[in-house]
Amino acid sequence: MRLLHTSDWHLGQTLHNYDRTYEHQCFLDWLLDTIVAEDVDALLIAGDIFDNTNPSSAAQRQLYGFLQRAKARTPHLQIVVIAGNHDSPGRLEAPGPLLEAHGTVVIGNVVRASDGAVDLERLLVPLRDRSGEIKAWCLGIPFLRPGDVPRVEVEGDAYLNGIAELYRQAFELARSRRAEGQAILAMGHCHMVDGQSSNDSERRIVIGGTEALPASMFAPEIAYAALGHLHLAQRVGKKEHLRYCGSPLPMSFAEVAYHHQVLRIDLEGAVAKEVTPIHVPRAVELLRVPAKPAPLPEVLAALEALELDPELPPACHPYLEVRVLLDGPEPGLRAQVEAAIAGKPVRLAKIEPTRKSVGPAQAADALTLDQLAELKPDDIFRRLWQQRFGEDAPDEQLSAFAELMLSDDKEGA
Numbered sequence: 001m002r003l004l005h006t007s008d009w010h011l012g013q014t015l016h017n018y019d020r021t022y023e024h025q026c027f028l029d030w031l032l033d034t035i036v037a038e039d040v041d042a043l044l045i046a047g048d049i050f051d052n053t054n055p056s057s058a059a060q061r062q063l064y065g066f067l068q069r070a071k072a073r074t075p076h077l078q079i080v081v082i083a084g085n086h087d088s089p090g091r092l093e094a095p096g097p098l099l100e101a102h103g104t105v106v107i108g109n110v111v112r113a114s115d116g117a118v119d120l121e122r123l124l125v126p127l128r129d130r131s132g133e134i135k136a137w138c139l140g141i142p143f144l145r146p147g148d149v150p151r152v153e154v155e156g157d158a159y160l161n162g163i164a165e166l167y168r169q170a171f172e173l174a175r176s177r178r179a180e181g182q183a184i185l186a187m188g189h190c191h192m193v194d195g196q197s198s199n200d201s202e203r204r205i206v207i208g209g210t211e212a213l214p215a216s217m218f219a220p221e222i223a224y225a226a227l228g229h230l231h232l233a234q235r236v237g238k239k240e241h242l243r244y245c246g247s248p249l250p251m252s253f254a255e256v257a258y259h260h261q262v263l264r265i266d267l268e269g270a271v272a273k274e275v276t277p278i279h280v281p282r283a284v285e286l287l288r289v290p291a292k293p294a295p296l297p298e299v300l301a302a303l304e305a306l307e308l309d310p311e312l313p314p315a316c317h318p319y320l321e322v323r324v325l326l327d328g329p330e331p332g333l334r335a336q337v338e339a340a341i342a343g344k345p346v347r348l349a350k351i352e353p354t355r356k357s358v359g360p361a362q363a364a365d366a367l368t369l370d371q372l373a374e375l376k377p378d379d380i381f382r383r384l385w386q387q388r389f390g391e392d393a394p395d396e397q398l399s400a401f402a403e404l405m406l407s408d409d410k411e412g413a
Helices: 021-037 057-073 089-093 096-100 158-177 296-304 333-340 369-374 377-389 395-412
Strands: 002-006 042-046 078-082 104-107 124-128 134-140 183-189 224-228 234-236 239-244 261-268 271-279 286-295 319-326 347-355
Touching: 002 021, 002 224, 021 057, 042 134, 042 183, 042 224, 078 124, 078 134, 078 183, 089 104, 096 104, 124 158, 134 158, 158 183, 224 261, 239 271, 286 296, 296 319, 296 333, 319 333, 333 347, 347 377, 377 395
Parallel strands: 002 042, 042 078, 078 104, 134 183, 183 224, 224 239, 286 319, 319 347
Antiparallel strands: 002 261, 124 134, 234 239, 261 271
16 A cells, blocks of 8 residues: 655645745645655654634645545545544544545544443544555544543553553454454654754644654564644654655744655555655745844845846735844834835735844843732833843833833723
């Protein structure tokens, strides 16, 4: 069988308030063409289909439109979807019966039987070839919360041990079902030990003091583990068959030079013979000007010299992050940046000011949580100003902040 592994679509996501529907649609169109061109038998989508638990109708139409077109163009295709931490398990599962009639299995929730035991049957998906013969068993494990996992009476973190036990139970069920030559696959949405995160683009998962899970929770007989949550494609524990495929779109400017991908897995009997990355084309570019923070005059000169294709349609205009090195406050910064790019086919997404290094005596002291709780808003404002600019906040800025706080109090009342 040939599988395709993708995750972390984040349909409905905006980048600094800019709508990304066009980019997501370009990816979905490309993905469908790739499924056809690569002659794929099954598509594994490892969570975070949507960017939030209450996705817009447009984001939901994108998902269901893709699934409908995939079925029309590739009638043999099987699709397995698990929920991520950004997804609403119930919302994702709601159209399940209709989707299953069209070859798509959605696993959002961990369901328990009347005796309290986890219903493992719902987590086990047979994958069939085009003749209808089972070639693999897929453990579809969605993002797990503390109430989802079984209790294990052993030492250590209860949540981590519970996750390992759930995977063990699901694996044992799959092993009892499989025949000779059939592979066992796993899907999960979690943070593994030593997993590399993408700065500014991922919501940390910290539950019960545990953030990362060991690769040892996957039984050695698992042919391939299709993981989601981390946005950078990577191996887990340096193992070829334990993989994050990463997100198909850049989620922040930290990924400006990163090549996003999906993974093609070729099974041969009970093993994954080959794992091949397929790079996703970028529909809209991300620009960082300059490459490193620079003084304002240099930045404005670089922006004015920026050459872009004037024929680009608005949906394809690059996103721009401007990186400025400042000596102190620059109240007219945004107006100067906007003037420098006026008329250029670019979208100003972010201005990232960086202050020049200040001495230890000027830096704000670290605070305990108790100390922070005692601070008033204007105290925090003063400390942040000192930390960013290395000087006391001017009186006019303090007055403006006080006026803002007063206005906010009135609206709250």
